Each structure stands twice: as C-alpha cells, then as structure tokens.
Amino acid sequence: MPNALPMERKCIVVEGPVIVGAGPSGLATAACLKKKNIPSLILERANCIASLWKLKTYDRLHLHIPKDFCQLPHMPFPENYPTYPNREQFISYLENYVDVFGLEPRFNETVVRAEFDEKCEVWRLVSVGEADDGECVETEYVSKWLVVATGENAEEIVPSFEGMDNFNGPIYHTSAYKNGYLFREKKVLVVGSGNSGMEVCLDLANYNAKPSLVVRDSVHILPREMLGRSTFEVSMFLLKWFPLRLVDFFMLLISYFILGDTSKLGIPRPKVGPLELKMKTGKTPTLDVGTLDKIREGKIKVVQGIKKFAYHSVEFVDGMVETFDAIILATGFKSNVPSWLKGTNFFSNQDGFPIEQFPNGWKGKDGLYVVGFTKRGLLGASMNAIGSADDIHLHWKNTDDDEDKKLA
Known part of the structure; x- marks a missing residue:
C-alpha cells in the first residue's frame, strides 16, 4: 500500500486577535473590535455562523429571556420582533449582525491545537481545513492575542446506560431533533428535565406522541x-x-401560586433556591412554557431515573419497566476547550470552563481572552466581548505608540 501524501501546510501571521468560534460570542467580540478599528480573524469549524442555532436546535425553540437581555453589542433587535424571538428570528438577527459589521469568518476550519510560544511571545494555532480541491490543509495561525469563543455548548453530552446498545429503537440527542412529526402516536422517552427536555416533551405532546419525561x-x-x-x-x-x-x-412563593406544588407531579425542588443554585453550580432553572399543564392532563408522563435498557424497554430505578419506540436524550452540551487549548491551566479539565468564576474568568495571561463562558447566557457573552475588546484596544494603542516612537 503506497504511503499517504503529506497534508499541505501553510503559516499565516494575523495582525489582530484570532477568535475561535463564529457563534454569538465570537461575532460579538469581532464586532466590538471592529468598532475600535482593530482587525480580527474568526475561525469556525462548521460551514456557517451560529452552527448550534442553525444545525442543532429544534423548530419550536425561542429565546427563554426577553430580547433586551439577549442583544449583542452595538445592535438591538428589530422593534417588530416579539419579546421572545424564535429560532428563525434569532438566526436572521445574527446574519444581519454579520452583514452590518462586515464580519468574514473562515468556515470549515477546525482548531486542533493552540499554545502560547513563550520564546516568540505569540499564540500558535493549528487548524485543519479543506482546500478547494477537497484536500485537507493544515494551517498555523500566529497572533499576539487569542480569543476563546467556542462556547459552553460545543459538544453533545451522551450518557451511557447499562444495555443501551441493545435497545431496538432509535436513540437521538436533542441536537438531532427538529419536531415531533415523526413520533406521532409513538411512545417516546425524553431523558433530561431541563429547558430542552421540557420543551421537547411539550412539542411531542402537541404532535400527539406519548412522551415520558425522566426526572x-x-x-x-x-x-x-x-x-x-x-x-x-x-x-x-x-x-x-x-x-x-x-x-x-x-421567586419560589410566586412560582407556587402560579404553578402549584411541582413535587405532586413527580418533580421535587432542590433545597437550595433557584438563584443560589445557579450561582453555585451554574444549573439554570427550567422555565415552564406549558409543559406542566400537559403533565397535569396526563399527556406527558413523569418517570424516575433509568436503571437499564433492554431490547424494547427501559427499567427505572423504582422497578417499573415500560416499552418505548424511541429515546431522545435532552442531556445537554459541554465545552471542548481542554481538547485543543494546551499549556495553560486557565480552564478546568473537568468541565472545560474557566477556573475563575464570574465576573472573573474572561482574561488570562499572555493575551488570552475568554468570551461566552459565564453561565449567564447572551448577556454574559456580550459583557465579555465588550471587556475583551476594550482590553485588547489598550494593548493595541500601546503597540502603535511604540511603533510611532521608533519612527520619530
């Protein structure tokens, strides 16, 4: 067997910061930099901006908090948008954001390694992309600044259960779920009781499926x-x-009067309050958009944790066994930063988040910046983007001043 041809390699020196990720965090940072006349380069592994929203979200998704708290820097949502924009409206907003600020991400560029070169005092990023002829190209990007904007939801979390490989029906992650049309009249087990799990159950019930929610x-x-x-x-x-x-x-008192005692529906509350729990663990409270009513009507069944899978059924920790046609994993996403960012202890290897908690955790040493890892949604990402651009601008001005002194 002949030896494979070596991958084409090239090196590019970037004048401004390199931003990894073309989601809302990366776009916001690039726009803030552009407002200060600082060029940047955005690298995106997918073939589009906001790939999570475009490729891995379900049809009925809306923003969970009002648009005023979700707009990116320097550009509000259109006035005719509803309080909670839907998926298509938010994607359209991001596409307009790119056009307004003239942003040009490089797509199909997967950063496989980034490390600070202490000798040369620059960041070196190795990216694997695809050339026009279909061949793989490895590119080294060199910059004084690195902005990590790959986000909190870079990779799907897929749990493992005993016997899971033996289950006869399809098993999907919510990243592959669009709507309940294919599941009409089918028994579907939704694993996960966060916002995605609750909304997917509601969507399935609206399509006359028979969903059960694992709590x-x-x-x-x-x-x-x-x-x-x-x-x-x-x-x-x-x-x-x-x-x-x-x-x-x-908040809990008002919730009780509006929603009632959720423990009677098989959904007990934590002993720690919702905001305190969010501050301590990053676990976001679930916002009800109609799912609890479907549970009360008996159109959504609440079940306990999974013990093991069988050929066509699932056994739960309380001993109940029930058959299902399909499984949907609403088990969330995770950061992937530790897999490619090397030589720094800024990120935790356990969860891929900055070790420093909010409001810190946005700036490391040697020109490292982090945007979108605050566990505070788009508002937190915008705050990071503005702060990072302001800080980079200070160094950018100092660099220009030094150059002017050399020429004087």
Whole structure:
C-alpha cells in the first residue's frame, strides 16, 4: 500500500486577535473590535455562523429571556420582533449582525491545537481545513492575542446506560431533533428535565406522541413570567435591592401560586433556591412554557431515573419497566476547550470552563481572552466581548505608540 501524501501546510501571521468560534460570542467580540478599528480573524469549524442555532436546535425553540437581555453589542433587535424571538428570528438577527459589521469568518476550519510560544511571545494555532480541491490543509495561525469563543455548548453530552446498545429503537440527542412529526402516536422517552427536555416533551405532546419525561434529580421550575414581567427581569431587579436568599424565597412563593406544588407531579425542588443554585453550580432553572399543564392532563408522563435498557424497554430505578419506540436524550452540551487549548491551566479539565468564576474568568495571561463562558447566557457573552475588546484596544494603542516612537 503506497504511503499517504503529506497534508499541505501553510503559516499565516494575523495582525489582530484570532477568535475561535463564529457563534454569538465570537461575532460579538469581532464586532466590538471592529468598532475600535482593530482587525480580527474568526475561525469556525462548521460551514456557517451560529452552527448550534442553525444545525442543532429544534423548530419550536425561542429565546427563554426577553430580547433586551439577549442583544449583542452595538445592535438591538428589530422593534417588530416579539419579546421572545424564535429560532428563525434569532438566526436572521445574527446574519444581519454579520452583514452590518462586515464580519468574514473562515468556515470549515477546525482548531486542533493552540499554545502560547513563550520564546516568540505569540499564540500558535493549528487548524485543519479543506482546500478547494477537497484536500485537507493544515494551517498555523500566529497572533499576539487569542480569543476563546467556542462556547459552553460545543459538544453533545451522551450518557451511557447499562444495555443501551441493545435497545431496538432509535436513540437521538436533542441536537438531532427538529419536531415531533415523526413520533406521532409513538411512545417516546425524553431523558433530561431541563429547558430542552421540557420543551421537547411539550412539542411531542402537541404532535400527539406519548412522551415520558425522566426526572432523575430535583429541579426548579419557574414560570417564564411573573407580575407581568419576565421572571429573569424580576429577579435581576430584586437582586439590586434585596439579598439573594430573600429573592429566592420570593421567586419560589410566586412560582407556587402560579404553578402549584411541582413535587405532586413527580418533580421535587432542590433545597437550595433557584438563584443560589445557579450561582453555585451554574444549573439554570427550567422555565415552564406549558409543559406542566400537559403533565397535569396526563399527556406527558413523569418517570424516575433509568436503571437499564433492554431490547424494547427501559427499567427505572423504582422497578417499573415500560416499552418505548424511541429515546431522545435532552442531556445537554459541554465545552471542548481542554481538547485543543494546551499549556495553560486557565480552564478546568473537568468541565472545560474557566477556573475563575464570574465576573472573573474572561482574561488570562499572555493575551488570552475568554468570551461566552459565564453561565449567564447572551448577556454574559456580550459583557465579555465588550471587556475583551476594550482590553485588547489598550494593548493595541500601546503597540502603535511604540511603533510611532521608533519612527520619530
């Protein structure tokens, strides 16, 4: 067998920062830099911007908090957009954002390694892409600044259960789920009781499927709105005036009057309040958009944790065994930064998040910046993008001043 031809290699020196990721975090950072006349290069492994939203989200998805808290820097949502834009509207907003700021990501560029060269004081990124002729090309990018913007949801989390490989029906992650049309009249087990799991169950019920929701742990479910305002907005306002635990008590009290006792539906609440739990663990409360009503109507069944799979059935920890036609894993996503960012202890190898908690964790040493890992959604990403661009601008100005002094 002949030896394979060596992969084509090239090296590119980048004048400004290299941004890894063309999701909302990367686009926001590039736009903030452009407002300061600082060029940047965005590398994206997919063939489009916002690949999570475009390729891995279900049809009925809407923003869970109002648009005013989700807009990217320097460009609000259109006034005619609803309070909670849907998937298509948010994607259109991001595409317009790219056009307005003239951003040009390089697609199909997968960064496989990034490391700081202490001798030359630059970041070296190795990316594998595809040339026009279909051949693989390995490119080394060299820059003084690296912006990690791959996000909290870079890779699917796929749990392993005993006997899972023996299950006869299809098993999907929510990243492959679009709507419930294919599951009409079928018994579907949805694993995961976060926002995605609750919404997928609701969608399945609306398509006359027969969904069951796995609730393994306790979970806080809050109404999307209370007192005529979004729950997020109310909580942010109260936190300005009252201590965290008092706000949690108020939120749970109002939730009880609106939603009732969720433990009677098989969904117990954690002992720690929703905001305190979010601060400590990053676990986001689930916002109800109609799923609880379907549970009360008997159109969605709540089941306990999974013990093991069989050929056409699932056994739960309480001993109940039930047959299912399909399984949908609403088990979330994870960061992949430790797999490609080397030589730094800034990120945890366990969860791929910065070790420093919010509001820190956005700036490392040697020109390293991190955008979109705050566990605070698009608002946190925008804050990181603005802060990173401002800090890079300071170094950029100092570099220009040094060059002017040399020429004087």
